[in-house]
Amino acid sequence: MKKLPRVSIVGATGLVGRSLLDLLAQRKFPLSELTLFASSRSARKTMDFLDDELEVEELTAEAFREKTDLALCSAGRKVSYMLRDWIEGTDIVVVDNSSAFRMNDEVPLVIPEVNPEALVGHRGYIANPNCSTIQLVMALKPILDNFGLRRVVMSTYQSVSGAGQAGIDELSAQTVALFNQESWEPKIFPYQIAFNAIPQIGPFGPDGYSEEELKATNETRKILGLPDLGISCTAVRIPTFACHGESVMVETEKETSPEELRAVLAAFPGVKVVDGPEDNLYPVPSMTVDLNDVFVGRIRRDLSAPNSFHLWIVADNVLKGAALNAVQIAEALL
Ligand SMILES: NC(=O)c1ccc[n+]([C@@H]2O[C@H](COP(=O)([O-])OP(=O)(O)OC[C@H]3O[C@@H](n4cnc5c(N)ncnc54)[C@H](OP(=O)(O)O)[C@@H]3O)[C@@H](O)[C@H]2O)c1
Known part of the structure; x- marks a missing residue:
């Protein structure tokens, strides 16, 4: 069996980030470790996940690369531009809620019920479309x-x-x-x-x-x-x-x-x-x-x-x- 991914939520303290955390628990998302990243403002806050209390960490390139196989990112465009650079040359996959790369030809823009085929051959960065x-x-x-x-x-x-x-x-x-x-x-x-x-x-x-x-x-x-x-x-x-x-x-x-x-x-x-x-x-x-x-x-x-x-x-x-x-x-x- 393939190893379960280490998942990070980037922007975990925000509105979308909190919802991501709830959904991972509700849907029993298969993961081996979960890391919560936000800005320095939120470092050391705690958030509940299943029976655990997880501490929020300040987002840095080193910590992100060390702890992530799959990232769910909802921390705005500026953070997304950084993440795209940070995953260069790694196997980390990012699913990004921001608009930073949605219209980039190399980045699939996916609604799973509509165009799941766009995920085939992705290059590590996948964009979530705008809410509307x-x-x-x-x-x-x-x-x-x-x-x-x-x-x-x-x-x-x-x-x-x-x-x-x-x-x-x-x-x-x-x-x-x-x-x-x-x-x-x-x-x-x-x-x-x-x-x-x-x-x-x-x-x-x-x-x-x-x-x-x-x-x-x-x-x-x-x-x-x-x-x-x-x-x-x-x-x-x-x-x-x-x-x-x-x-x-x-x-x-x-x-x-x-x-x-x-x-x-x-x-x-x-x-x-x-x-x-x-x-x-x-x-x-x-x-x-x-x-x-x-x-x-x-x-x-x-x-x-x-x-x-x-x-x-x-x-x-x-x-x-x-x-x-x-x-x-x-x-x-x-
Ligand atoms: N709200 C929606 O309906 C919706 C729908 C579709 C897409 N989106 C997109 O999702 C993203 C997040 O939206 P939101 O509504 O959740 O916003 P939000 O409530 O303002 O949350 C923003 C999150 O980003 C974190 N953050 C900000 N700057 C950061 C930095 N430099 N490093 C690390 N983390 C940082 C914040 O951490 P702190 O708590 O530490 O500040 C917070 O966790 C945006 O790109 C937005 O366009 C939102």
Whole structure:
């Protein structure tokens, strides 16, 4: 039997890192040793894993190389650039949640239910797609396979947890401050996020699209292997704590119907259809917190164009949008 890998979580104290730790325990991930890395700020904090209490270590090249066969990384882009250099010439494999190398041609960008074949021949570095991309592509894939895809237009309704623990803290503090008529300073979001909606996630590029909008369009094309797919996105931050919602218009190549779309979506692994207009049934973010699946509802014809349909897609951005997808990639690698 092959030796079990020594696994490291890099960014273990963050929102995604904590979820990675829970998932490794829940799914009984096969490992021989687990090391938790974070910044010097968190060194010597302790975190529970199964029956053990593990001490968080400051990330250094030496410690990382010495203790790792497989790393699950969620510590932001800067750390990912370092890790890619550190694994050069070693057999260490990194599954990275940051956007640092997602669009690099040598780096597979993988959703295990959608394009597991991209893992074959990887060179030690594998990227996890962006949270809003993953839930979109999970719904697009069965539509593409059955009816073809001509065009996708999406607007997102993204929770503050997409900006990490600091995003959650800012919405909490601002809500309390506003109720108490106290002053507050925006740090993470460009405007007031409590009781508001902000149509900007990340900096804008020259054509007016935000970084998050370009991630969703470019990553979707790469994962589906459709470099010319017509797709555009408006990404909006809203004051929910968990789970992202997406309103998506898809134009299919072949004739189909809402009934057929429901059937192919429901048959796809990891997707659940929650769609019953007669009972006011559709997924909402509060319903999908801590759930692994991607939920789709409000499936209906566009009344203004042929072969066009609207979907409403909701998923837990920290789970399927990040930690769960990364652990599924690691499981597929093993
Ligand atoms: N949140 C989401 O929904 C989501 C979804 C998809 C992808 N991601 C990506 O996942 C990554 C982490 O996101 P998050 O939401 O978990 O953020 P977070 O809550 O802010 O956590 C960041 C983590 O990175 C660690 N870190 C920061 N600088 C470090 C350094 N120099 N060396 C070692 N560790 C360092 C932090 O450690 P300390 O505690 O010591 O500061 C913390 O553990 C980001 O790249 C993000 O883009 C997030």
